[in-house]
Every structure is written in C-alpha cells, then in structure tokens.
Amino acid sequence: MGEMRRWLAARGRLRFCLTIAAVIALTGACGALLLVPNSVLPKPGAVSADSVVGQARAAVGDPRLDPVRRTMEPFGELAAERVSTGDGAQSLVVGHPGQRRDMEVLAGELPGAVAAVSQVWGRDWAGSAVVVLTANISEFAGLVHAGADLPTEIAAASVADPFVPGTRPTGQRVVFGPDASARVGPDGLRTLLRHELTHVAARAGTVDGAPLWMLEGFADYVAQHGQGHRFAEIAPTLTARLRAGEPPRDLPADREFGGAGAAFAYEQAWSVNQFIAERFGQTALVDLYHRIAAGRLDAAGTDRILRETLGSGRAEFVDGWRGWLAHQVG
Template structure:
C-alpha cells in the first residue's frame, strides 16, 4: 500500500466518523428539544431580569402628553430623555436638553425617592409617577407651564394641560424646572423643590384654585422638607430671627403675602405657611394634616369656613389655633 493510498483511506475513515458523530448530535439535540416542549411550565425556572433606571416598562402605558411635550421642547433644542422605572412598574420621565444632562440625571436619580416620600405622606390616590421637563430659557418655561403672562423668574412649577374642576382628574400634569434651577438650587434644593412640586401634582385632583395659599404652599413645603433632619432655624431662618425679637405672626399669612413683589417678604410667608403645617403634623399627626388640607383646599375660605374646618379636623377654632401655633414657633425659635 502506497503512502498516497494510506492517506486516502485515513481521510475516508475520518469523513465516516464525522458523519456518524454529526448524525448522533442531531438526534440528541432533537430529543432534548422535544423533552423541553413536553415539560410542564411549572418545572421551568426563569430568572427575571431586574428593571434598570432606564428600562422600558411594559406594564405602565406611556403618558399621553409625552409626544406633544417632546415636540414642544424640540422646537427650542434637541431633547434628551431619562426613563425611571419604579418597583411597581410605574414610569417617570425626565426630559431636558443635551447641555442640561447633569440636571436631567440628578432629577432622574431623585424622582423615585420623591414619589415614595410624597405617597407616604399623601396616600396612594394619585398617579405615583412624574413627568419632569427642564426648560432651556424663560420662554420655553412659560410655554411648558402654559403661562400666558409676563415671562417670570420662577425656578419650578407644576402645571396641567387643561383647566379642570375636582373631582375630575387633571390631565397633562408635569413639573417644569427653569434652565437655572440646578445652578441656583444646588443638589439639596433641587431635591426638595422636586418634592414640593410633586406634592402639588399628587394633591391636584382635590385642590380647587383660590384655596388659601398657606394651606397649598405650606403643605407642599412641609412635604419638601419632611425627614430632612434640618432644624427649625435652618428651615425657617427669617421666621426664627423675627420670633427671637418677639415679632410673632399675628395671624396666618394672607394669600397676597406669597407673591414676590418689591416690599413683600414672600420668603417669610412661605416659612410661616410651612411652620403652620409642621405644627399640625407635630401636634396632631400627619393624617390630620392631610385631612385638614382636604378640608381647606376646596376653594376660598372665609373666617367662618376656616373656623369650621379647624374645629371639625383638629377640635380647636381659628383663634386657639393661631395662639398655639405662635407658642410652638416661639419654643422652637428659642431652642
């Protein structure tokens, strides 16, 4: 047998072996596949893939306002988006422009905890998600908040797309931050402002325009600062300074005190509103605070209506409430 013949015989044997091995593998794989098809579903253990911060959420439909909101923002500059998936499948979305990526990322990082904190205080009867936009300039801020007046210097605002009257559900709810919000507020201020505005979103379905501002803004401020660990003096520095000189509020702040105009200390009004709500929470408990909000956020309240709401909720009238609130301020300002 020549060397050439031996090589040919070896190659032929090798091909027969490869053919037999291939047939055997096909048969084995076919058998395994058939067994898997017949296996009950209960016997299959599939490890679920955890949702990430930017994951799509099949169980939560996209907010119907998002396409329109994106188009409106794209008329000012290209848009970047972060989607935040909660453990319960609810989806929050943060939109901004490429040069605002830091603010977009910061808000996306805070929104999950903010939704949880607001829900813990207010309850579960709201959407429990958020649509947040960071505007590029005052003109875009006005457009996104549906503000038809003069261009304002606001840092943030909660807005709805269409007028409504409770108990109808508001539509197109969104929180809009100004282009300067991150720079002016810093991380902590941005986080607390998000919670403040998100509280307005949560309570909007039961809130009638014209309700007392010390209730609306004071409650949102209480929600924003809740659990921060900061002292009374840190949260209400102007109110503290006045109280230490004996200048305690004569009454709850009027609505026009919250308007930032020359000669008007709106910051003090916000601190007074926060302190009135903080007093109720400290003295009567947070469920009573939420109940009081629901009583007083039903529209304008005259002296008689206010007195009735305080009596029915807290068991004290307007005069007693103010006296006890003043004592509470004085005790904390002097601590």
C-alpha cells in the same frame, strides 16, 4: 426684590415658585406658546421621533411626551428617559442633551421623591410625573402657561390641563427653570421636586383659590419631612423675626405669597403645617388639607373646618401656633 433674591440664594432652595394653586387659567401647551412674543421663539418644525435621544427609546412613544415636545423641540434636540417610581408606575424626565447631568440627578431623586410624597399623602395618586428641565425662559414660560413677564425668581412650577374637580387631572408636569440647578444645587433640586410632586399628588382634591397657607405650607411640609433640616435652616426669616420679638399675628394671607414678603409667607405656611403635624398628628394634617383645599373659604368656613378637624376654632388655633413658634428658637 433684591432682598428676596439674596434670601433665596442663601437658603439654596428658591421656593418662590409657581404652583398649581397660583395658575388658574390652564391651557394647552400650544396655546401657551402664543403668550410668548414671537420674536423670542424659533420657527417650529415637524415633530419627529428622530429629534428625541435618550437611554430608553420607549420614552419616545410615551404620549405624555408629545405636548412637551411641541413646546421644546423648536429649541433643539431633546433627551428623554423613563424612570420607574414603584408599583409599576413610570415617570419621565425630559431635557436637552446638554442637560444630561441634571437629568441624571432628577432621575435618581424621582423614586425617593415619589415615595416621600406617598408616605405623607397616601397612594391615591398616579405615583408618577413628567419632569422637565428647560434651557431658556421662553421655553419655561411656554411649558407653565405663563407670559413673557415671568418673574426670574421662579425656579420650578407644576401645572395640569383643565379638569373637572374630583376627577383625575391630565397633562401634569413639573417644570424646572433654565438655571434652577445652578441656583439651588442637588439638595435644592430634591426639595423643589418633592414640593412640586406634592402639588401633583394633591391636585385632584385642590380647588383654585383655596388658602395658600394650606396649599403651599403642606407642599413645603412634605418636601422637608424626614430630611433632617433644623427649623432655622428651613425658616431663616421667620427665625430672625421671632428672635427679634416679632412673631406673626395671623395666618399669612394669599396676597403675601408674592412680592418682597413671599419668603416670610412661605416660611410661616410651612411652620403652620409643621405645627399641625406635631401637635395633632400627620393624619390630621392630611385630613385638614382635604377639607381646606376643597374650596374657597371665608373666616367662618375656616373656623368651622378647624373645629371639626382639630377641635379648636381659628383664634385658638392661631394662638396655639404662635405659642409653638415661641419654643422653636433659642
């Protein structure tokens, strides 16, 4: 765990985060509070508009704010701001008054982040989100429906209410951990925001249990797309292994996205998606996501979809990716 923390800090991104794909049991915000020990929670008070301050008072009446307020208000006064994210869509940034600086950073990043996601994914999503900055781990755990044993490495998460696959999800929000800004800086916040917004955009077409190399790798591809970062900057662990003559043998399995090897798994997943975009085109990558993310797949199912979408079976696809990796490091 110490090795992973050092890698995450050096990389300045903390990509090891909860995602929609990993949060299978989604419940309401109030229910999530029950998962946190009562000893760490203040007594909840009545929800009132007077507890919310912000540059845009209209945010107080935004119905998307209500479930967030029920979790956050016991921890202190809230600040909320509406942000225009294009085509008439309005996003919402929520935090506490002491987090104004980070709120302003995220509010400034939101329009560009939404545009970046839409540029890759398309406009078939809301084009907006509720983005929340938390002040403590209990608040964070409540908003992402997690227990008190939430790993401290987690910097951000995206969650949604339960929904029927194929319908428009509700209750979606991106939640940042209490010290995310200090740990990753402005550039890291930008990348995390784009990563999580990709999960928000793709949620309607994403089935829990779909392969994480596709889900997480695609979110990282969108987050990094157009930012000008070099391969070694995005994937330092993978770069080191390649230079040591230890390339990946296969696509990363879901179990590898947790624990000490998580950083390596995320980097491999990003590289797979980057390879697809470069070799087959970005349109093919998005099409593949739609196909792969639509259900749980065994090896035969993955092989069939890869043949139908990219024209090569799983073994040939993996060989092509490994060959591409060999040319990414000097």
